[in-house]
Amino acid sequence: MKNFTTLKILDLFRVIFERFEIDYPTMRRILQVKLTMDGRRPTTIMSQNRGGEKKQDSNQFLKSLWFYAFIGLTLIPILFIGDNFMFKMSLIFGVLMFLIMTAMISDFSSVLLDVRDQTVIGTRPVDHRTISAARAIHVTVYLFFLTAAIVSVPLVVGFVQFGVIFALLFSVTVLFSDLFIVAITALLYYVILKFFGGERLRDVINYVQIGLSFTIVIGYQVLARAFEFQGLQSSFEAAWWNVLLPPVWFGAPFAVILNGASGAYYYVFMALALLVPLIALWIYLSLLPTFEKNLLKLMDQAGPSKKKTTKGMNRLASLLTTSKEEHAFYQFAERMLKNERDLKLKIYPSLGFAIIFPFVFLYNGYSAGGSLDSITSGRMYLTIYASMMMIPGIVIMLQYSSKSKGSWIYHVTPLQGEGVIIKGTLKAFLIRLFAPVFGVISILYGILFGMRIIPDLVIVLLIAVIYSVICFRMLKGKLPFSQPFESAGQSDGWKTIPFALLIPVFGGLHFVVTNVPFGIWFYLALLLFIVPLTWQRGLR
Amino acid sequence: MDHGPGKILSLKGLTKWYGEKLVLDDIDLDVYEGQIIGYIGPNGAGKSTTVKIMLGLEASYSGEVEIFGQNIKESGVAYKKRIGYVPESADLYDNLTAREYLTFTGELYGLTADSADYKARLLMGVFNLEDVYDSRISSYSKGMKQKVLLISSLLHDPDILFLDEPINGLDANSVMVFKEILAQLSSQGKTIFYSSHIMEVVQKISSRILLLNDGKIVADGSFEQLRQKNKEGSLEEIFNQLTGFNEHQNLAEDFVQIVQRDHR
Ligand SMILES: Nc1ncnc2c1ncn2[C@@H]1O[C@H](COP(=O)(O)OP(=O)(O)OP(=O)(O)O)[C@@H](O)[C@H]1O
Ligand SMILES: [Mg+2]
Numbered sequence: 179m180k181n182f183t184t185l186k187i188l189d190l191f192r193v194i195f196e197r198f199e200i201d202y203p204t205m206r207r208i209l210q211v212k213l214t215m216d217g218r219r220p221t222t223i224m225s226q227n228r229g230g231e232k233k234q235d236s237n238q239f240l241k242s243l244w245f246y247a248f249i250g251l252t253l254i255p256i257l258f259i260g261d262n263f264m265f266k267m268s269l270i271f272g273v274l275m276f277l278i279m280t281a282m283i284s285d286f287s288s289v290l291l292d293v294r295d296q297t298v299i300g301t302r303p304v305d306h307r308t309i310s311a312a313r314a315i316h317v318t319v320y321l322f323f324l325t326a327a328i329v330s331v332p333l334v335v336g337f338v339q340f341g342v343i344f345a346l347l348f349s350v351t352v353l354f355s356d357l358f359i360v361a362i363t364a365l366l367y368y369v370i371l372k373f374f375g376g377e378r379l380r381d382v383i384n385y386v387q388i389g390l391s392f393t394i395v396i397g398y399q400v401l402a403r404a405f406e407f408q409g410l411q412s413s414f415e416a417a418w419w420n421v422l423l424p425p426v427w428f429g430a431p432f433a434v435i436l437n438g439a440s441g442a443y444y445y446v447f448m449a450l451a452l453l454v455p456l457i458a459l460w461i462y463l464s465l466l467p468t469f470e471k472n473l474l475k476l477m478d479q480a481g482p483s484k485k486k487t488t489k490g491m492n493r494l495a496s497l498l499t500t501s502k503e504e505h506a507f508y509q510f511a512e513r514m515l516k517n518e519r520d521l522k523l524k525i526y527p528s529l530g531f532a533i534i535f536p537f538v539f540l541y542n543g544y545s546a547g548g549s550l551d552s553i554t555s556g557r558m559y560l561t562i563y564a565s566m567m568m569i570p571g572i573v574i575m576l577q578y579s580s581k582s583k584g585s586w587i588y589h590v591t592p593l594q595g596e597g598v599i600i601k602g603t604l605k606a607f608l609i610r611l612f613a614p615v616f617g618v619i620s621i622l623y624g625i626l627f628g629m630r631i632i633p634d635l636v637i638v639l640l641i642a643v644i645y646s647v648i649c650f651r652m653l654k655g656k657l658p659f660s661q662p663f664e665s666a667g668q669s670d671g672w673k674t675i676p677f678a679l680l681i682p683v684f685g686g687l688h689f690v691v692t693n694v695p696f697g698i699w700f701y702l703a704l705l706l707f708i709v710p711l712t713w714q715r716g717l718r
Numbered sequence: 719m720d721h722g723p724g725k726i727l728s729l730k731g732l733t734k735w736y737g738e739k740l741v742l743d744d745i746d747l748d749v750y751e752g753q754i755i756g757y758i759g760p761n762g763a764g765k766s767t768t769v770k771i772m773l774g775l776e777a778s779y780s781g782e783v784e785i786f787g788q789n790i791k792e793s794g795v796a797y798k799k800r801i802g803y804v805p806e807s808a809d810l811y812d813n814l815t816a817r818e819y820l821t822f823t824g825e826l827y828g829l830t831a832d833s834a835d836y837k838a839r840l841l842m843g844v845f846n847l848e849d850v851y852d853s854r855i856s857s858y859s860k861g862m863k864q865k866v867l868l869i870s871s872l873l874h875d876p877d878i879l880f881l882d883e884p885i886n887g888l889d890a891n892s893v894m895v896f897k898e899i900l901a902q903l904s905s906q907g908k909t910i911f912y913s914s915h916i917m918e919v920v921q922k923i924s925s926r927i928l929l930l931n932d933g934k935i936v937a938d939g940s941f942e943q944l945r946q947k948n949k950e951g952s953l954e955e956i957f958n959q960l961t962g963f964n965e966h967q968n969l970a971e972d973f974v975q976i977v978q979r980d981h982r
Contacts, residue, residue, distance in 0.1 A: 303798040
């Protein structure tokens with residue numbers, strides 16, 4: 179097993195761990211095993227090959243960092259907006275913390291809440307504290323890499339532009355923001371674990387995670403607004419409610435040291451940036467043993483067995499599907515989407531975004547000048563296309579499941595082709611996930627823009643159906659729910675980009691068509707003809 | 719029942735609920751050095767749960783569990799050093815190789831990496847697995863995985879063994895080796911607590927048999943004692959009798975009928 183550089187660096191902090199009565203050598207050993215395992219691709223049920231073992235371990239995660247490095251490039255222009263560091267840096271920390279926090283919640287929560295370690299490590303003489311610490315460090319190491327990937331290019335650019343003080347300051351504040359995120363997330367889970375148990379607990383965690391992802395996006399909008407009113411150049415006016423925006427805390431040291439800003443608010447922000455992460459970390463470390471004990475509650479599967487199937491939904495299922503097999507897969511996919519928490523966690527936040535984004539675009543159009551009247555009589559309703567942005571991201575998630583090993587069932591049952599599996603799943607996705615979102619937006623838009631947009635809404639719906647079929651091609655024949663989550667990499671992020679770029683094309687086409695007399699009716703008729711074709715031809 | 723002097727394990731009023739379901743109902747039990755305890759009971763009786771509690775995998779129970787004379791809730795984790803455990807489901811880090819996994823778990827018990835590796839390789843050799851020592855466990859067959867679990871539980875020479883269906887998936891030859899290993903360990907004073915559904919094996923190697931049913935221990939004694947008390951020939955028959963089961967013929971008929979029934 180490799181002696182990872184990461185671990186050698188960790189050795190420097192050995193004293194701190196021992197301070198908290200953590201068995202350092204054991205923790206190090208656990209981390210070494212964990213890092214080794216991360217470097218290995220999980221073998222999916224149908225792709226196990228003994229020959230593969232000889233291959234060099236290559237960490238999938240490290241490969242996915244390129245994606246984050248690419249996103250990091252978008253931070254560079256922000257560095258050059260005006261001279262006000264408070265503004266620039268708050269914005270940068272806003273983006274950074276958004277990315278890290280979402281990664282933390284959706285990708286690393288499972289590590290923090292993992293109970294599988296209990297049977298392998300927990301039954302050996304290793305105390306709870308050490309297991310928990312190993313787990314937290316494991317997460318931190320990854321967040322650290324992730325952050326490094328995002329900030330390293332901006333850091334170099336900043337160093338060249340603003341000098342060494344900036345670079346130092348940036349490194350330290352970034353480190354603190356990472357600590358802040360790990361500690362706060364862990365504490366949040368601690369509180370939830372303390373107050374709930376059993377099946378309920380997992381539901382609560384799931385809702386909190388989804389809600390949190392949602393809040394981050396909203397908070398992000400608020401952050402952007404905090405500066406909007408002053409214009410880009412003018413100075414930042416601190417207000418009391420900025421205390422609620424952590425990115426602003428981390429922007430303050432830059433303003434004080436590089437802009438020479440002063441005032442009570444700045445000092446408060448700086449103090450928060452410094453103290454909150456440390457205090458949160460300290461609380462977390464002191465609570466470690468109880469954290470682990472409460473974590474055991476997650477193993478308790480007991481709960482009232484629910485049995486709820488609504489008649490209406492069942493009838494809809496039979497109506498929409500054309501064969502017994504397809505019906506079976508429709509229901510199967512529906513239940514997976516409803517019951518599998520990891521999947522919900524990855525999917526539901528983007529559903530929320532799908533509802534918000536059209537309105538964000540609408541609002542931006544509004545604040546860019548334009549009266550309410552001119553908007554409602556215009557064609558801003560085409561912003562509804564923004565709700566389709568979630569489709570590629572969700573469709574690509576449909577191949578994963580935390581119980582992917584169960585997918586042998588696809589291979590042993592006498593199915594004629596895989597079309598029915600995919601059709602059933604796709605229909606379940608459209609009905610259970612897309613339709614509600616689309617319905618909500620349609621109603622609101624209908625009120626806002628009037629009945630005249632109904633044919634347009636139908637067009638958008640048909641386009642969404644075609645578009646989902648197109649997106650399903652991304653899976654390249656991987657069956658739904660058949661891949662373990664561990665094999666999901668950020669390469670998925672890359673894959674969705676070209677598909678997402680299709681959306682403005684559809685929107686533009688729609689816009690052109692509205693300029694032609696009776697254009698939308700012809701377009702509508704054409705789509706009604708195309709949709710069945712795509713379903714027959716597109717899904718083989 | 720004759721037993722050595724040392725009391726190794728003692729349960730006092732052990733009670734465990736899963737939600738609304740009472741799994742273990744006020745169980746009292748003393749286990750002495752050198753005993754081989756066969757722990758049997760119907761599916762879902764709570765055998766695995768008992769073992770998990772003793773290893774600290776279940777924290778929410780009432781009653782007292784004492785191992786090596788100390789309450790496990792108070793004694794910290796040190797007692798686990800002298801325990802070996804084979805879990806019921808093959809829960810292990812299967813994207814490690816056997817070498818990596820066994821060295822790792824050995825080290826968690828305080829062995830040095832070298833001695834763990836050395837012993838593990840020899841033990842793998844005993845089970846004819848030295849060829850795959852450096853292959854990933856995920857490529858192993860079921861029985862091969864089970865052997866890794868067995869080795870991992872014994873590597874540090876524990877004083878008490880908790881084996882939850884340890885011979886699950888082992889071939890007949892390996893079962894013979896395994897039985898012999900248990901016999902030799904117990905003659906050295908090691909205590910073995912194992913659950914199994916294979917009645918012949920339990921009957922043959924256990925010095926004491928515990929039957930768990932409906933959350934209570936309904937039989938406790940050596941095979942001879944149970945046989946005298948219940949006037950039955952084999953452990954299987956005793957098991958049937960004590961769990962109140964005598965309708966296997968009817969149930970089987972029902973089952974087959976339902977399978978072949980034409981719906982609609
Ligand atoms: N994590 C859990 N959450 C809720 N209930 C559980 C959990 N684990 C076990 N149970 C319940 O506790 C009871 C006892 O389970 P246990 O696994 O101990 O049975 P067992 O005797 O080992 O059965 P088997 O012979 O099938 O291995 C069962 O009714 C089961 O439904
Ligand atoms: Mg069991």
